[in-house]
Amino acid sequence: MRFSNLKELALLCADEGKPIYLIMLEDQALESGRTAEQEWDKMKQYYGIMKEAVTKGISSEKLSRSGLTGGDAKRVHEYTRQQEASLEPFTGLAMAYALAVSEVNASMGRIVATPTAGSCGIIPGVFVSSQERFGWTDDHMVNGLFCAGAIGYIIANNSFISGAEGGCQAEIGSAIGMAAGALVELKGGTPEQAVHAVGLAMKNTLGLICDPVGGLVEIPCIVRNGFGAVNALAAADMALAGVSSVIPSDEVIQVMLEVGSAMPDIHRETARGGLAQTPTGRQIIKQLAKDRKKFRSELKKR
Numbered sequence: 537m538r539f540s541n542l543k544e545l546a547l548l549c550a551d552e553g554k555p556i557y558l559i560m561l562e563d564q565a566l567e568s569g570r571t572a573e574q575e576w577d578k579m580k581q582y583y584g585i586m587k588e589a590v591t592k593g594i595s596s597e598k599l600s601r602s603g604l605t606g607g608d609a610k611r612v613h614e615y616t617r618q619q620e621a622s623l624e625p626f627t628g629l630a631m632a633y634a635l636a637v638s639e640v641n642a643s644m645g646r647i648v649a650t651p652t653a654g655s656c657g658i659i660p661g662v663f664v665s666s667q668e669r670f671g672w673t674d675d676h677m678v679n680g681l682f683c684a685g686a687i688g689y690i691i692a693n694n695s696f697i698s699g700a701e702g703g704c705q706a707e708i709g710s711a712i713g714m715a716a717g718a719l720v721e722l723k724g725g726t727p728e729q730a731v732h733a734v735g736l737a738m739k740n741t742l743g744l745i746c747d748p749v750g751g752l753v754e755i756p757c758i759v760r761n762g763f764g765a766v767n768a769l770a771a772a773d774m775a776l777a778g779v780s781s782v783i784p785s786d787e788v789i790q791v792m793l794e795v796g797s798a799m800p801d802i803h804r805e806t807a808r809g810g811l812a813q814t815p816t817g818r819q820i821i822k823q824l825a826k827d828r829k830k831f832r833s834e835l836k837k838r
């Protein structure tokens with residue numbers, strides 16, 4: 537890649553008069569040795585998988601394998617369409633779609649890790665709801681995924697994208713930054729505005745710990761995806777309105793690295809702290825262990 541941080545990416549866009557997605561598409565093709573068309577087709581398939589996961593998750597009441605989660609996306613989808621909902625309908629839709637894809641992940645369905653399975657709902661939530669709202673084509677959305685990919689590439693190479701390394705800020709925070717920056721470009725914003733959106737978004741999740749109950753990517757992961765989609769919409773709007781990230785976005789990414797490195801192990805996907813070790817969290821783990829034991833002894837009897 538010809539860029540290693542967001543500043544270089546924005547400068548490259550300015551020098552070549554191209555949007556972020558096109559720089560990413562060209563560079564990715566060069567790096568992989570495949571043609572731009574092949575790269576683009578692969579990304580189009582990924583977008584298809586995201587849309588399928590939204591459709592599946594929004595209509596399903598199926599519980600996850602653990603039985604802990606499932607059906608919330610459908611509930612939220614129905615509720616946000618009512619007059620009483622606090623969020624306007626399309627924001628509610630983004631939230632519901634993000635929950636839907638995360639629930640599909642929890643029930644072992646097919647998703648695209650964006651950037652990880654734990655944060656797989658945010659980009660589809662933002663993208664699919666925005667496509668419905670603005671009437672964009674699939675091709676436009678695929679371009680947006682390349683923009684999100686460029687942002688994710690930079691975050692991964694300068695900080696973390698996994699909860700085990702940097703806490704939930706690295707998964708959910710990165711996904712929000714990717715979705716926010718991409719949405720700015722999808723809406724016709726400049727690369728510079730997209731870069732500001734990344735910093736605005738990621739500042740808001742700094743310090744977020746990774747504390748999945750029972751080590752399962754369900755609680756609190758699924759709801760964090762729902763909130764993440766809403767945050768991404770807000771960050772994109774702020775950037776498009778002209779709000780800039782006073783602390784440059786590359787520096788925000790560095791802060792995420794600093795905070796994640798200082799995070800104790802109990803808050804980095806080990807399920808030994810945070811929500812995972814609350815009285816209720818521990819109770820759930822005990823119950824899951826009992827259920828597994830019962831299941832194993834029933835299997836033996838067969």
Ligand code: SF4
Binds near residue numbers: 654700705
């Ligand atoms: S809590 Fe941990 S496992 Fe769950 S989404 Fe956040 S980083 Fe991923």
